[in-house]
Amino acid sequence: MNQAAPAPKENMGNPVPRIDARLKVTGQAGYSADLPTANMAYGALATSSIAKGSITAVRLEKARKVPGVLDIVSVGDMDGIDKPKFGNTGASSIAPLHDKAIFHDGQIIALVVAETFEAAEEAAALIRADYAEETPSAGFDSRGTEMEPAAGKSPLFKEDVKAGDFDAAYAAAAVKIDEKYSTPTQHHNPIELFSTTAVWQGDQLTVYEPSQNVTGWKAELARQLKIDPANVRIVSPYVGGAFGSKGPMTARTAIVAVAARSVGRPVRCVVSRIQAYGTQTYRAETRHRIRIGANQDGRITAFAHEGWEVTSRPDPYVVGGTSATGRMYDYGSVLTHVSLVHADRNTPGYMRSPPETPYVYALENAMDEMAVALGMDPVEFRRVNEPQKEPIGGKPFSSRSLVKCYDQAAEAFGWSKREAAVGSMRDGDWLVGMGCATAIYPTAAAPCAARVRLTTDGEVRVQCGSHEIGTGVRTVAAQMAAERLGIEMDKVSVEMGDSALPPAPVSGGSISTASVCSAVLKACDAVRAKLFAAAVAEAGPLAGSGNAKLEMSQEKIVADNGKSAKLSDVFKTMQIGAIEEYAEFAPKGSSPEALKKLYAGQSEFHGGDQDKDSVKYAFGAEFVEVRINSHTREIRVPRIVGAFAAGRIMNTRTARSQLMGGMIWGIGQALHEATEIDKRHARYVNRDLQDYLVPVNADVKQLEVILVPEIDHEVNPAGVKGLGELGNVGTAAAVASAVYHATGKRIRDLPIRIDHLIV
Amino acid sequence: MSETPLASLSRRSFMTGSVSAAAAGPLMATSAKAAAPQPAASAEPRDLSAISLRINKQPYNLALDNRTSLLDALRDHVGLTGTKKGCDHGQCGACTVLVDGKRVLSCLSFAVMNKGHEITTVEGLASADGNLHPMQQAFIDNDAFQCGYCTPGQIMSAIGCINEGHAGSEGDIREYMSGNLCRCAAYPNIVAAIMQAQDETRKA
Secondary structure (H helix, E strand, O other): OOOOOOOOOOOEOOOOOOOOHHHHHHOOOOEHHHOOOOOOEEEEEEEOOOOOEEEEEEEOHHHHOOOOEEEEEEOOOOOOOOOOOOOOOEOOOOOOOOOOEEOOOOOEEEEEEEOOHHHHHHHHHOOEEEEEEOOOOOOOOOOOOEEEEOOOOEOOEOOOOEEOOHHHHHHHOOEEEEEEEEEOOEOOOOOOOOEEEEEEEOOEEEEEOOOOOHHHHHHHHHHHHOOOHHHEEEEOOEOOOOOOOOOOEOOHHHHHHHHHHHHOOOEEEEOOHHHHHHHOOOEOOEEEEEEEEEOOOOOEEEEEEEEEEEEOOOOOOOOOOHHHHOOOOOOOEEEEEEEEEEOOOOOOOOOOOOOHHHHHHHHHHHHHHHHHHHOOOHHHHHHHOOOOEOOOOOOEEOOOOHHHHHHHHHHHHOHHHOOOOOOOEEEOOEEEEEEEEEEEEEOEEOOEEEEEEEEOOOOEEEEOEOOOOOOOHHHHHHHHHHHHHOOOHHHEEEEOOEOOOOEOOOOOOOOHHHHHHHHHHHHHHHHHHHHHHHHHOOOOOOOOOOOOOEEEEOOEEEEOOOOEEEHHHHHHHHOOOEEEEEEEEOOOOOOOOHHHHHHOOOOOOEEOOOOOOOEOEEEEEEEEEEEEEOOOOOEEEEEEEEEEEOEOEOOHHHHHHHHHHHHHHHHHHHHOOOOOEEOOOOEEOOOOOOOOOOOOHHHOOEEEEEEOOOOOOOOOOOOEOOOOOHHHOOHHHHHHHHHHHHHOOOOOEOOOOHHHHOO | OOOOOHHHOOHHHHHHOOOOOOOOOOOOOOOHHHHOOOOHHHOOOOOEEEEEEEEOOEEEEEEEEOOOEHHHHHHHHHOOOOOOOOOOOOOOOOOEEEEOOEEEEHHHOEHHHHOOOEEEOHHHOOOOOOOOOHHHHHHHHOOOOOOOOOHHHHHHHHHHHHHHOOOOOHHHHHHHOOOOOOOOOOHHHHHHHHHHHHHHHHHO
């Protein structure tokens, strides 16, 4: 065992290597734009050079003259096609080639199709448009934006949570803070480029595109193209990073399908890195005002969190993280309010830990400020305010191991060695600071179907239309089947990433492991039931063991009376070669239509704060050491420790890797990532991987992930909480806290850069 | 410009300058101009060139648009899609291949510049009997990837890094592997994999 494969503790599965590892290290894993198709033509996009106004003419003449150009689909060429919708599956209601209206910079104005990639790119670069241009509003502080309350504008954000009388409690509080925080615009920037490959065979359309939601896209694409969903198939076997960016379907998918139908050939359009900034979703910038009031003993009596988020003109995209921040601690009274600010921008979308990344950053930075104001140790301050029940609805937590996480992370980090006084831990030229913060993410699951086949020779095939985006979901689904059916991992294969498979929900919101494993578990149990019934039947090899408890192990059915039967012998008595079971899982408390909606491509999440009996969240604690050069103010993070509890851990290897990746994302949130906007033109400026900074290898040194054992039978049958997003939450606040500890400077606007620290 | 040896030209300078020796002569007519053979001195960038490439010890004879990058040649014309496109600008490292044992960003290299050189891609690392290269095995052992998209580039770069003598310490590895972005952020595991595989890689 090495560091990447931690020994499992209680309620944790083995660190089995990824079942697709060999494919990934040999270049054989087929990502969407790798899949071969015959007679392919190449697509390239042209995009708008203004952010607001309308197109008066698109000039295609020069582009058409480029040798090899086959067709150009442009504004007005989407007759007979329905417009995209904003919502469960669609990224935006903006319909770029239907309308002449321009809603944002970088909006698609044409798709060139050519014989070669080079010709398509050359032609697309020659396309110009004439515009009736208006002055755009870029975002916060721009003239012409429209603000509205967010509550009720999105099914994902129903209300501004509150409890008690905040105003009175805050007025009476002995110690209080009132501060503002902000987080910048960010783009997911998965390393795999966005792409669409559309292949028509008669009236059957196959689309190869990296997707976190093949079933949803199938339904939405069929709706836009006005064809039977049965004739549409979305294929996305491997996804080269997603982080939310490949969840919502964008307008491009239907445009490429229309172009492919028009030229009568398969068309592949790989979107350039630059164009992705305007044609995909992103995390919009947010602002926060937080007020906390407490008694001298450190008990919080009043908490208010106001948030502002930017969205596009037409679509009310909202993350609204106050549902989680309002339930984090034992506040006494809570007041929250979220506002949307509509600007001339593309519609934002979910990005890793969508509500919690910005909102918990603000909360936890404020908690650190409050601890300073109280003269308390920040860990102790959180411990004092640990709730028995969440403050909004007075419900218990299904499980909450936050204090254990703090204890274990603090010990591993050496928190006791921290000297509390600001600026007291200097090491030569380096100012040393230590900080901490809480991570929280709601635990949800969604309806999911799976098919499991077991053959007489012990081969297992699992099929589920979920998505391998790097989480290891194929591996944990295989582990679940192997464990339940008593088969070695190397005899289990898993098919995912195809809308022809049993439907699964969107792979977002840390729901995949819980949803997929619960469905696989159910299908496996149905297989077991058939085998067990046959084994103990009169003619079966375990006849007479009807009252015994049966298990499956090493390709045998084992009874607790000491008898066992080979799997192949049970099949022999059944006179069949395979058992195949199809199972549907719906989380407890789902709506009666939840499963029907699954087949229509609509994922109904259930969990978090939705249940009557308890609220469901995963927790963690992160500790960070920063070092700031006293001359250059260069900021380094030499050490980071996170402890997390998230119910059953299916695989300690993949779990650790996801949490590690999340923590490093958190370092990026704290110190690197920001999409800069030219406010005059409402245009993203740093649209590439050179100027949009993400953490690189040299930004990470010592990193430790501690998996804290936790058992939670309430969350779902698999007992899994999910942790893909958890590691990313809180990190930035821990860094900000450490920067304060080192320098005495409280940086409230992310990212924290050298220029913030120059006196 | 016309005297500059082709192999030392970057794709950027090619795109902005005119290169006399760029084309070995158009083979297939894709434009009206190209229908009549052009003297090499005035070759159009979009003309096709006949080139032979040696990739993973196999010869390939190709007719490529002069603007075709080595990356697109590998992916779209040779069918070796293990090498990935992440930015097409030399900023992410996903397209890293070895050219004569040295790591090269294949998106910043024209295919035509690679004539006569030995190109190695991720598909060329495992032995014919299926045994993985030590670096590939180390990436599996240390879970040095999640989505796997940057992985071929990381593995090729890791081998290049060792060949250069820049894998002496974890600090060196972190520094010299920082041109290969991993958005899943498997960095500590990548460093561990390179530490594990470096001795065997030197022998391989």
